[in-house]
Amino acid sequence: MNLLEHFVGGKLISGSSDRKSKIFNPATGEQESEVRLASKADLDQAVEVAQKAFETWSLKPALQRARVMFKFKELIEKNADELTKLIVSEHGKVYEDAKGSLTRGLEVVEFACGIPNLLKGEFSENVGTNVDSWSMRQPLGVVAGITPFNFPAMVPMWMFPLAIACGNTFILKPSEKDPSCPLRLAELLTEAGLPDGVFNVVNGDKESVDAILTNKDIKAVSFVGSTPIAKYIYENSAKNEKRVQALGGAKNHLVVMPDCDLDGAVNGLMGAAYGSAGERCMAQSVAVAVGDIGDELVARLSKKAEALKVGPGMDKTSEMGPLVTKEHLEKVKSYVDLGVEEGAKLIVDGRNIKLQGYENGFFIGGCLFDHVNKDMRIYKEEIFGPVLSVIRVKTFEEATKLINDHEYGNGVSIYTRDGDAGRTFASKIQVGMVGINVPIPVPMAFHSFGGWKRSLFGDSAMHGAEGIKFYTKLKTVTSRWPSGIRSNAEFVMPTMK
Numbered sequence: 380m381n382l383l384e385h386f387v388g389g390k391l392i393s394g395s396s397d398r399k400s401k402i403f404n405p406a407t408g409e410q411e412s413e414v415r416l417a418s419k420a421d422l423d424q425a426v427e428v429a430q431k432a433f434e435t436w437s438l439k440p441a442l443q444r445a446r447v448m449f450k451f452k453e454l455i456e457k458n459a460d461e462l463t464k465l466i467v468s469e470h471g472k473v474y475e476d477a478k479g480s481l482t483r484g485l486e487v488v489e490f491a492c493g494i495p496n497l498l499k500g501e502f503s504e505n506v507g508t509n510v511d512s513w514s515m516r517q518p519l520g521v522v523a524g525i526t527p528f529n530f531p532a533m534v535p536m537w538m539f540p541l542a543i544a545c546g547n548t549f550i551l552k553p554s555e556k557d558p559s560c561p562l563r564l565a566e567l568l569t570e571a572g573l574p575d576g577v578f579n580v581v582n583g584d585k586e587s588v589d590a591i592l593t594n595k596d597i598k599a600v601s602f603v604g605s606t607p608i609a610k611y612i613y614e615n616s617a618k619n620e621k622r623v624q625a626l627g628g629a630k631n632h633l634v635v636m637p638d639c640d641l642d643g644a645v646n647g648l649m650g651a652a653y654g655s656a657g658e659r660c661m662a663q664s665v666a667v668a669v670g671d672i673g674d675e676l677v678a679r680l681s682k683k684a685e686a687l688k689v690g691p692g693m694d695k696t697s698e699m700g701p702l703v704t705k706e707h708l709e710k711v712k713s714y715v716d717l718g719v720e721e722g723a724k725l726i727v728d729g730r731n732i733k734l735q736g737y738e739n740g741f742f743i744g745g746c747l748f749d750h751v752n753k754d755m756r757i758y759k760e761e762i763f764g765p766v767l768s769v770i771r772v773k774t775f776e777e778a779t780k781l782i783n784d785h786e787y788g789n790g791v792s793i794y795t796r797d798g799d800a801g802r803t804f805a806s807k808i809q810v811g812m813v814g815i816n817v818p819i820p821v822p823m824a825f826h827s828f829g830g831w832k833r834s835l836f837g838d839s840a841m842h843g844a845e846g847i848k849f850y851t852k853l854k855t856v857t858s859r860w861p862s863g864i865r866s867n868a869e870f871v872m873p874t875m876k
């Protein structure tokens with residue numbers, strides 16, 4: 380059995396804990412590896428290593444740190460096929476989708492290559508007579524990232540390229556369901572010239588997460604995962620005086636206006652609802668049909684959902700792969716059962732799919748519900764599987780109210796040909812990331828990613844300008860170089876003269 384270890388101080392180490400967790404290939408249902416789960420002592424030891432590395436890494440000129448990022452970018456491109464296969468083998472998503480997610484992570488590395496420019500501060504000459512004022516952003520120290528299973532490369536790469544480029548050292552606690560790709564990224568960073576101890580991977584579960592939250596040398600925590608855990612991370616990081624950004628779950632709506640390009644909306648919905656088997660925080664799991672477009676929308680969606688090609692991620696013809704684990708498959712199926720019990724109309728039922736040669740894989744076909752209403756649990760809760768609900772409303776105002784009343788506020792889209800509807804929607808909607816005729820409005824690396832309401836706890840989104848701000852602290856210097864120091868002390872509040 381392949382045993383995955385921790386990566387600390389530039390090498391693989393076993394640590395002191397003998398607890399392990401199983402890792403499956405979701406397409407075959409076979410266990411392929413196991414991963415060691417760190418103890419508190421293991422985590423604390425990794426932080427010590429990272430703290431030591433910070434002393435020198437933080438002093439390196441930003442240009443030298445950028446050069447490591449340039450090299451890392453090259454290595455990711457060179458090893459893209461291997462990294463993609465690692466994602467497919469443990470997560471299950473189809474090859475091209477996995478490769479796309481790696482590219483979205485790579486774009487943050489590209490952004491981090493510009494760190495000398497991004498760290499430039501502000502300067503004001505003569506804020507008072509012969510007094511200058513300037514600001515700089517300095518790294519925090521050791522920072523940690525705790526990441527979910529659904530993007531084993533991209534989500535860690537939302538965090539560590541910027542954190543490291545800013546001069547911090549990093550502890551990554553990846554999902555215990557698919558840690559192979561992050562471990563390989565750690566090796567590539569070393570190959571790129573990153574000094575030992577700057578980037579470390581500590582595998583584990585709640586025990587290592589709690590150790591992160593209580594370790595006094597960790598200055599900031601970035602988290603992405605489900606809402607209950609995001610809230611727990613937010614509260615406990617704050618309690619332990621850490622900076623925190625904690626991104627949680629989602630229930631995203633795509634509004635289909637009667638005037639829209641319906642083929643565009645249907646194609647957008649198919650990819651956004653069923654891509655990555657719905658295991659995306661930006662998955663569009665609710666289609667809001669406005670006016671009388673519902674019947675036509677459901678007719679077109681059902682035809683496509685029935686024809687969805689479900690299969691193993693390495694099969695180039697597969698459009699949708701399996702779910703990540705058997706437990707998750709059972710959970711998603713139970714939500715479909717619940718929807719039927721709640722009275723929604725199940726138009727396409729993917730529960731009983733069987734794939735020849737992959738009978739033990741964690742597969743479910745695309746599911747489509749019509750006549751879902753806002754009181755049903757399948758509408759209120761995140762299912763995180765290939766289950767699309769259609770909810771019918773009469774007006775644009777009803778659609779926006781529905782969305783604004785939902786507890787989550789990660790992503791949202793509207794399909795319309797009307798500029799006024801699009802603009803009003805973008806302005807009034809209580810959601811962090813908005814698409815207008817764009818199905819999955821994930822911001823690029825040089826913008827910032829983050830939801831509103833219970834989809835993000837903390838004040839800061841990931842990457843872009845917000846990422847730089849999160850991983851640095853501001854220092855403002857006010858200086859005077861007079862020909863001679865004034866001899867008398869001043870006891871009144873200083874004002875610039």
Ligand code: NAD
Nearest residue numbers: 526527528553554584585588604605608626627628629660
């Ligand atoms: P999860 O919350 O179960 O796990 C996330 C991380 O927290 C993992 O590293 C896990 O080991 C750790 N963890 C799990 N239980 C814990 C506990 N009790 N105490 C401390 N740590 C714990 O999430 P997941 O199932 O891996 O990922 C899916 C979820 O992530 C979905 O809700 C999805 O919407 C969300 N997600 C959100 C975003 C976003 O940007 N908002 C992006 C990707 C995924």
